[in-house]
Amino acid sequence: MAPEGGFAFLPFLWLVNVVWFFREAFVKPAYTEQLQIKTYVQRSAVGLLLWVAVLTTWITIYQHFRAQWGEVGDSLSFTIPRGTP
Numbered sequence: 679m680a681p682e683g684g685f686a687f688l689p690f691l692w693l694v695n696v697v698w699f700f701r702e703a704f705v706k707p708a709y710t711e712q713l714q715i716k717t718y719v720q721r722s723a724v725g726l727l728l729w730v731a732v733l734t735t736w737i738t739i740y741q742h743f744r745a746q747w748g749e750v751g752d753s754l755s756f757t758i759p760r761g762t763p
Contacts, residue, residue, distance in 0.1 A: 689729040692722040 696719055703716040744751035 689726055692726040692729070695719065695722040696726060 699715055699719050703712060703719040706712070740751075740754070744755065747754075
């Protein structure tokens with residue numbers, strides 16, 4: 679049975695894929711399927727890095743401008759901090 683993480687857990691599955699198969703793809707001696715595994719590991723790493731970049735960008739923008747966004751910023755918050763910096 680294949681692991682089903684869904685869209686929400688896809689970056690976590692990419693991380694697991696990179697960590698779990700890194701040695702198999704890049705360290706072990708060459709074999710027939712290694713090129714395909716290497717491709718999957720590289721794609722997982724690129725997807726993970728893009729996701730981290732987008733998430734970091736969003737968190738930085740949100741933390742910087744939340745107070746200026748007023749009610750919209752508050753409605754996006756799970757918890758509303760007291761006061762403004």
